[in-house]
Amino acid sequence: MAKNWYPIIDYEKCTGCLTCYNFCPHEVYSVGVNGKPMVVNPDNCVELCRGCQRICPAGAIRYYGEQ
Numbered sequence: 001m002a003k004n005w006y007p008i009i010d011y012e013k014c015t016g017c018l019t020c021y022n023f024c025p026h027e028v029y030s031v032g033v034n035g036k037p038m039v040v041n042p043d044n045c046v047e048l049c050r051g052c053q054r055i056c057p058a059g060a061i062r063y064y065g066e067q
């Protein structure tokens, strides 16, 4: 769907709560060996969606493609 829009996680801020992983219905995220989310299917992200950013309690999500 969105080759020019997908989440970028700031691992310095990310606590590994997996709220984003559990929220996104498009399988953009997987869980890495460190227990933190990984963006594995960026093309599945819906352009201009900010759903996971809105619910991230750590403010750790920004987007490739945002100005």
Ligand code: SF4
Pocket: 009, 013, 014, 015, 016, 017, 018, 019, 020, 021, 036, 037, 055, 056, 057, 058, 059, 060, 061
């Ligand atoms: S919701 Fe935010 S803090 Fe929680 S795992 Fe995702 S990026 Fe990390």
Ligand code: SF4
Pocket: 006, 007, 023, 024, 025, 026, 028, 029, 044, 045, 046, 049, 050, 051, 052, 053
């Ligand atoms: S921005 Fe939307 S579609 Fe993209 S990963 Fe977050 S919740 Fe999923």
